[in-house]
Amino acid sequence: MTSLLVFFIWRLDCLGQLNSMLTIEKYSFGVGDRFAHQAKSQLAGCVQALEKGVEVVPVWNKSHREHTTIGSEPSSVRQAADAAVASLGWTKSHYVDADHINMGNVEGFLAHSDFFTIDVADGIGASPEGSAVSDFLSKHPELVGNIAIPGIAEPFETTEAYVTEVAAKYLQAVKDAGQIYRHILEKKNGTPFVPEVSMDETDLPQTPPELLIILAALADEGIPLQTIAPKFTGRFNKGVDYVGDVAQFEKEFNDDLAVIAFAIGKYGLPANLKLSVHSGSDKFSIYAPIHRALKRTGAGLHLKTAGTTWLEEIIGLAESDGDGLVLAKDIYAEAIGNVEALCAPYAAVIDIDRGRLPSADDVRGWSSAQLVAAIRHVPDCPEFNQHMRQLLHVGYKIAAKMGDRYIGLLEGCEETIAKNVTLNLYDRHIVPLFIGE
Numbered sequence: 001m002t003s004l005l006v007f008f009i010w011r012l013d014c015l016g017q018l019n020s021m022l023t024i025e026k027y028s029f030g031v032g033d034r035f036a037h038q039a040k041s042q043l044a045g046c047v048q049a050l051e052k053g054v055e056v057v058p059v060w061n062k063s064h065r066e067h068t069t070i071g072s073e074p075s076s077v078r079q080a081a082d083a084a085v086a087s088l089g090w091t092k093s094h095y096v097d098a099d100h101i102n103m104g105n106v107e108g109f110l111a112h113s114d115f116f117t118i119d120v121a122d123g124i125g126a127s128p129e130g131s132a133v134s135d136f137l138s139k140h141p142e143l144v145g146n147i148a149i150p151g152i153a154e155p156f157e158t159t160e161a162y163v164t165e166v167a168a169k170y171l172q173a174v175k176d177a178g179q180i181y182r183h184i185l186e187k188k189n190g191t192p193f194v195p196e197v198s199m200d201e202t203d204l205p206q207t208p209p210e211l212l213i214i215l216a217a218l219a220d221e222g223i224p225l226q227t228i229a230p231k232f233t234g235r236f237n238k239g240v241d242y243v244g245d246v247a248q249f250e251k252e253f254n255d256d257l258a259v260i261a262f263a264i265g266k267y268g269l270p271a272n273l274k275l276s277v278h279s280g281s282d283k284f285s286i287y288a289p290i291h292r293a294l295k296r297t298g299a300g301l302h303l304k305t306a307g308t309t310w311l312e313e314i315i316g317l318a319e320s321d322g323d324g325l326v327l328a329k330d331i332y333a334e335a336i337g338n339v340e341a342l343c344a345p346y347a348a349v350i351d352i353d354r355g356r357l358p359s360a361d362d363v364r365g366w367s368s369a370q371l372v373a374a375i376r377h378v379p380d381c382p383e384f385n386q387h388m389r390q391l392l393h394v395g396y397k398i399a400a401k402m403g404d405r406y407i408g409l410l411e412g413c414e415e416t417i418a419k420n421v422t423l424n425l426y427d428r429h430i431v432p433l434f435i436g437e
């Protein structure tokens with residue numbers, strides 16, 4: 001029996017099927033490390049979780065936009081991640097995510113990433129070619145009518161017109177995802193990777209019935225999807241808490257989990273397919289509902305943060321006092337002098353009230369404790385200023401331009417920064433999401 005199984009696995013392997021699959025664990029946590037200096041202190045958060053008996057594997061994510069802004073190469077993310085893993089003796093998996101890639105920029109990531117976030121938001125709303133929509137409808141009569149899904153109280157009621165409309169809106173994006181996926185598959189030439197499809201960077205959220213239709217289409221496209229990042233209801237502003245109806249979010253999140261479990265069985269998608277929440281960092285008020293849903297259903301989760309670590313670098317610099325504090329104030333002064341330019345690319349995901357931004361001169365006079373309290377994300381702290389925090393979140397270009405001065409102080413203040421990075425990821429993110437305390 002055993003030898004038969006071994007033979008079967010060997011045959012599959014020969015066919016290249018095992019090689020192209022890499023199965024991501026149930027809980028994974030995306031971390032951004034813009035200046036490639038915090039991988040070790042980020043990983044320390046996962047080490048602490050493991051000590052509590054909860055395995056949360058790290059995924060280092062960095063987008064083409066971040067690389068372009070900073071002037072870094074995808075290889076640097078892989079190097080920093082592997083070095084951190086070796087240094088802390090981490091024996092669980094770790095991944096490097098080519099975040100929000102498309103056909104135009106995936107090339108530089110191929111050699112270094114084993115997780116690809118295929119961003120097809122641009123294809124949403126584009127007209128699919130030829131008879132794609134009617135072909136999809138003929139193939140999926142089950143999507144029209146009364147769809148009862150275990151875990152969802154009220155069955156979805158859909159009409160042919162509705163499914164046609166949704167298919168017309170998303171099919172081109174799905175076809176794009178297939179094209180990019182097959183391109184990566186070919187270029188990776190047997191080296192395994194995790195495919196994610198993201199649709200979060202668009203105007204309107206995808207509802208649970210839309211998600212079901214999208215998953216059916218992605219399955220038709222032959223993508224062995226392991227994580228899917230829809231756009232959720234509410235605002236996901238950069239670096240600050242969720243803005244929206246938390247109860248509505250919780251309902252949709254639970255319905256999404258039920259839709260995914262249903263689609264896995266119905267359309268043969270990978271059994272470990274899970275939601276990926278592109279958080280824009282720090283969506284604390286939805287963490288408890290997410291945790292409850294994961295506990296109740298046993299579902300997995302991938303949650304991405306990116307800029308939260310860069311903000312901890314500023315907090316750590318400010319907390320170090322001396323040259324670190326001066327540098328943090330210089331970064332703020334530059335940021336407030338360039339609000340328009342810094343905010344323009346992020347207009348859809350920030351809400352900054354200019355009137356609530358203190359002047360550079362005011363901030364010059366602040367103590368280390370004052371600046372730290374204004375930026376550190378403790379929403380009920382009276383000194384916390386979400387406007388300053390959002391502005392600094394999008395201001396990492398300033399630090400990139402400072403070059404050696406910034407990197408030198410990152411290294412000089414390493415101990416204080418590392419402490420903040422680990423505490424932030426573990427206490428404010430990993431614990432409420434995956435451990436639940």
Ligand SMILES: [Zn+2]
Pocket residue numbers: 100198200201229278
């Ligand atoms: Zn995203």
